[in-house]
Amino acid sequence: MGTAATAPTFRDATDTDVDALVALIESAYRGDSSRAGWTTEADILQGQRTDPEGVLAVIKSPESRLLTAECDGRLVACCQLEHRGEHAYFGMFAVSPTQQGAGLGKVVMAQAERVARETWGVTEMHMTVISVREDLIAWYQRRGYRRTGRMTPFPYGDERFGIPQRDDLQFELLVKQLA
Template sequence: MDTAATDLTFRDATAADVDAVVRLIESAYRGDSSRAGWTTEADILQGQRTDPDGVLAVIAAPDSRLLTAEQDGRTVACCHLEHRGDHAYFGMFAVSPAAQGGGLGKAVMARAEREAREAWGVSEMRMTVISVREDLIAWYERRGYRRTGRMTPFPYGDDRFGIPQRDDLQFELLIKDLT
């Protein structure tokens, strides 16, 4: 494992973590701060990626966990896991831009997959990714996820998910076998 990922503390987020999680997610995907890492969506979406109400809803939802990774007392990564019958859904994945590229994302993803398998007995993880994010999809493919070609529309007109800068956005379903 990479050095950057060895001194992590994992735990489920609580209501007290909402502001830190929102700041982390926004910094990883939106605005100029996101350009410090490679996961930025700043060129395809402006506005917010999430908000405190959305994060709190994920924390409070049944069959849902918001896993956080802390390093030196700071929340440096997070992901949402949701039990959906025979599979788990993986989303709200964010790594601090300053910590990207050092193995932290790989460590968080591996932990999330293991916890979903152990806690819920699922054999598959699913996620959706904006289909034009070829670099991000390639990263997930290197971690064992496969493209399905199954698309769902982007929620144009719902500013809670950002303000699209292009008219060809949609989500593609990616799947990984966890057995």
């Protein structure tokens, strides 16, 4: 898959990153470009994954951070961290399809966990994953996340989250204890 690049530099996203972040997130999950990586949702969801308003809301929220990773001056990955009391929520995770498979995702996730612990003193990281994404859930399990079996419905009919290509989509909560 991807080739190992120089170690990424991390920073919080700013307003000027919105368009690049939307393009990165869309490229990782939707359409033909996403098929270059293994995280594509193109077969289960069409339409958009996010929009400029959604990305900007995360950047502006006092309880959230949108962490970006750059290699050689290029935005290659991002993730949302949101402080929710005793835990942090991990979302909006995207790695450029051409960078997938080279270990960048693991590095970004480790940095996100470190930032959440150091910034908010949380002891758990939570995330939700579409339950039919067995390959992705297995990847998270290898990083120490456990399945909870706690499901929430997919927002059918709200095209801000995509246009489902099947009728059995739901989100499962995954949890990891942070040391």
